[in-house]
Amino acid sequence: MTSQPSVLRADARRNRERILEAAVHAFSEKGADVPFDTIAKAAGVGSATLYRHFPTREALVEAAYRNELARVCDSAAGLLADNPPDRALRLWMDRFIDYLAAKHGMADALRAAVASGADPFAETLDKLRATLGTLLDAGADAGLLRSDIDPFDVGLSLSGVALITSAPAQRERAGRLLDLLLDGLRYGAAGPA
Known part of the structure; x- marks a missing residue:
């Protein structure tokens, strides 16, 4: 790096x-x-x-990847400030899916960077887990989302949605799947605080 x-x-x-x-x-x-x-x-x-x-090319690939991830993660605070927590989470999910689509497009460059010894993913999981935790906690505190959700599980779910809807023509389907995921996160919530 x-x-x-x-x-x-x-x-x-x-x-x-x-x-x-x-x-x-x-x-x-x-x-x-x-x-x-x-x-x-x-x-x-x-x-x-x-x-x-x-x-080096590896330094550029690593920085570009991390910069995109930081943008997505940093957007959570603004989304929470401007929206109810469940809506903020849904908007953030859209941004994350778009981020993964860009990452998918960079896959060859990322593979080459990793092959040369770089580790563009070193901070990814912690950053994503923290961001998702913030969004989920805000939703649970407001009674809009369940309080027993592991942020890592949501991250894996989002990655799965991105994987099966990676083609641009599948973006509408990705939105529907994100709506279903959010409905599952709402199920059994305490209700608005």
């Missing part, structure tokens, strides 16, 4: 974000071997800027 200074200048931070967005898109659309120059051009930066932030 490439370590970044704790505080980047604003322009460097913007460049890094643009590079990560371009990388996710490029790896998803063109595969693991997309040239760095293509990513740099799409991000609107020079190759030297890209290499300064990410000296």
Whole structure:
């Protein structure tokens, strides 16, 4: 993993974000071997800027993957602030399914990174478990969701939905399956607090 200074200048931070967005898109659309120059051009930066932030392909893949996961997980707080907890969870589920679709598109790049010794998944489970735990606890505290749910079980369920509905044409079916999952999470809840 490439370590970044704790505080980047604003322009460097913007460049890094643009590079990560371009990388996710490029790896998803063109595969693991997309040239760095293509990513740099799409991000609107020079190759030297890209290499300064990410000296290896594995470092870029790992950072892009973790950045996408962080975006999804970080969105939970805003969703909870703006919605009832059960609705926030359902909206977050949609974001997670979309994230997994992007991850699926990056599969070759992730496999290549892992083969070279990188571990882009090192923090994934803990981050997901914590985010799902926050959403589920808020729902249980409000009496809208059951209180006996293991966040890891929900994560596995979401992964299963993503696996069987990975084609873009299946996105509507994924939504219906997420609705069923949420209904199961509501079953037996205490009722609105």
